[in-house]
Amino acid sequence: MATYSTRVRTDIARWVQAGLIDAPTADALARDVDANDRKSLSFGSILAMMAALLFGAAILIFVAANWEAIPRLGRVAALFVIIVAGYVGGAVLKTRDHAAIGEALWIVAAAAFGGSIALIGQMYHFSGDESSAVITWGVGTALAALALRSNPLTVAAVGIADAWLFLDVFDYFRNRDIPHLFIVMMVVLFAISFWTRSQAARHLIILSVIFYLVLLMADHGTLPVAVPLALASVALFAGAVLAPGPVDKVVQLGGRLPLHALLGFLTGLAVIQFQLADRGTSDGGFAIASAIALAGIAAAIVLAGRESRALRWIAYAGFAFELAIIYVVTLQSMLDTAGFFLAAAVLLGILALIIIRVEKRMKGPTVQGAAA
Numbered sequence: 001m002a003t004y005s006t007r008v009r010t011d012i013a014r015w016v017q018a019g020l021i022d023a024p025t026a027d028a029l030a031r032d033v034d035a036n037d038r039k040s041l042s043f044g045s046i047l048a049m050m051a052a053l054l055f056g057a058a059i060l061i062f063v064a065a066n067w068e069a070i071p072r073l074g075r076v077a078a079l080f081v082i083i084v085a086g087y088v089g090g091a092v093l094k095t096r097d098h099a100a101i102g103e104a105l106w107i108v109a110a111a112a113f114g115g116s117i118a119l120i121g122q123m124y125h126f127s128g129d130e131s132s133a134v135i136t137w138g139v140g141t142a143l144a145a146l147a148l149r150s151n152p153l154t155v156a157a158v159g160i161a162d163a164w165l166f167l168d169v170f171d172y173f174r175n176r177d178i179p180h181l182f183i184v185m186m187v188v189l190f191a192i193s194f195w196t197r198s199q200a201a202r203h204l205i206i207l208s209v210i211f212y213l214v215l216l217m218a219d220h221g222t223l224p225v226a227v228p229l230a231l232a233s234v235a236l237f238a239g240a241v242l243a244p245g246p247v248d249k250v251v252q253l254g255g256r257l258p259l260h261a262l263l264g265f266l267t268g269l270a271v272i273q274f275q276l277a278d279r280g281t282s283d284g285g286f287a288i289a290s291a292i293a294l295a296g297i298a299a300a301i302v303l304a305g306r307e308s309r310a311l312r313w314i315a316y317a318g319f320a321f322e323l324a325i326i327y328v329v330t331l332q333s334m335l336d337t338a339g340f341f342l343a344a345a346v347l348l349g350i351l352a353l354i355i356i357r358v359e360k361r362m363k364g365p366t367v368q369g370a371a372a
Contacts, residue, residue, distance in 0.1 A: 008029075008033050009030060009033060012026050012029050012030055012033075013026075051104065076116070076119070076120060079112050079115060079116040079119065080116065082108065082109065082112040083109045083112045083113050083116065084109075085105075085109075086105045086106060086108045086109025086110075086112060087105075087106060087109045087144065087148070089102075089105050090102040090103065090104075090105035090106040090109065090148075091148065093105065103150060103151070103152045103153075106144065106148060106150055106152065106153055107152055107153070107156060109144070110140075110141045110144060110153060113137060113140050113141070113144075114134075114137040114141075114160075117133050117136055117137055118133060130167075131164065131167075131168060134160065134163065134167070135164060137160055138157055138160035138161050138164060138185070141153055141156050141157040141160055142154070142157040142188070142189060142192060145157055145192060145196050145198075146192050146195060146196070149195060149196050149197070150196055151196055151197060151198040151200065151201070153196070154189065154192055154193050154196045154198040154201040155198060155200050155201045155204060157189055157192075157201075158186075158189050158201050158204045158205055158208065159204070161182065161185045161186070161189065161208070162204075162208050162211075164179075164182075165179065165182045165208075165211075165212060165215075169215050178212075178215055178216050178219045182208075182212055183209070183212065186205050186208060186209055186212075189201065189205060190202060190205050193205070194252065199252060199253065199254055202251070202252065202253055203253065203256070203260070206253075206260045207260070207263075210229075210260075210263065210264055210267055213225055213229055213267075214267060214271070217271050222271050222272065222274070222275040223272065223275060225271075226268040226269075226271040226272045226275070227268065227272065228268075229264055229265075229267065229268035230264070230265050230269055230272070232264070233261045233262070233263075233264035233265035233268060234261070234265060234296070236257060236260075236261040236264075237257075237258050237261035237262060237265065237300065237303075237304075239257075240255075240257040240258045240261060240304075241258060241303045241304055255307070255308075256308070256310070258300065258303075258304040258308065258311055259308055259310055259311045259314060262296075262297075262300045262304075262311055262314055262315065262318075263314055265296055265300075266293065266296075266297075266314070266318040266321075269289060269292065269293040269296070270293075270321065270325075272289050273286060273289050273290060273293070273325055273329075274325075276289055277325070277328075277329045286329055290322060290325075290326050293318070293322050294319070294322055297315045297318050297319050297322070300315050301315050
């Protein structure tokens with residue numbers, strides 16, 4: 001599959017051949033593409049990062065085995081040697097144009113830091129629990145990402161925070177309350193991601209916050225959380241569509257904020273529908289929520305679907321989910337189901353006709369002007 005920069009260069013050549021731009025403009029555009037083109041990861045870089053993750057996992061498993069045959073001082077010294085060698089060696093390799101291997105060594109050092117916390121706490125019986133140890137590991141990784149300005153370490157810090165949330169919620173730490181500290185972590189890591197230029201971390205943070213809100217709905221009630229989530233998602237989507245340049249300049253998500261907003265909207269509406277499904281269709285609440293969800297999906301495709309294939313696929317998945325849940329809830333009355341589908345089909349058909357006619361009217365003057 002051709003990359004974005006390759007497609008742009010092809011378009012530039014086609015524009016020159018068609019006489020739409022002159023040669024100096026084409027050269028300027030090509031130089032700008034070359035200057036801002038992100039270098040893709042090579043196969044060797046991917047293998048190096050995978051090797052680092054596997055090596056880090058091996059360190060953690062080795063620590064879990066307790067190293068009974070090695071003296072305490074030797075265990076601690078070995079871990080600290082790995083930490084120092086990983087961070088220092090990675091920094092040296094980064095300065096010598098071996099960025100992938102350097103980042104891989106930093107991941108190994110971060111894993112060794114987590115292993116050293118577990119081992120030293122176990123050996124010397126330090127006070128505290130597993131939750132505090134994971135938090136300390138995440139804070140240390142975040143500080144390393146901040147100091148080294150590392151994209152992978154930022155993603156690793158977000159992953160550690162997610163692991164802490166998962167273990168805490170599912171009672172591994174014997175704590176049944178949803179930890180609100182997680183939101184503070186995400187805010188701090190989101191700010192760090194701008195310094196480390198980690199767009200991947202920002203995407204992961206938004207998905208993590210949506211997951212946190214789902215857990216919060218299950219623990220603290222549905223509607224008080226789901227309704228604000230849906231409304232906030234609509235507001236973010238509208239802002240990203242109406243002012244894409246300024247909004248993306250702030251969040252720096254590569255124009256993918258509408259995708260996250262649609263996912264948040266569908267998540268909030270799905271939880272609301274599950275809550276209203278218990279009441280059946282007698283009060284009309286479920287039908288209203290379903291109609292809002294379908295309208296939101298249609299609006300997302302119309303307003304932002306052309307620019308994002310991923311958004312269209314999420315919208316299609318949401319539409320399939322809506323059909324499934326509507327059928328399940330209204331299964332006892334096939335007439336209600338048929339009537340709802342007929343009304344939705346008529347409304348969407350009318351909307352499609354209006355959109356087609358509007359787009360033809362908008363394109364008409366442009367085509368005539370080009371022909372003239």
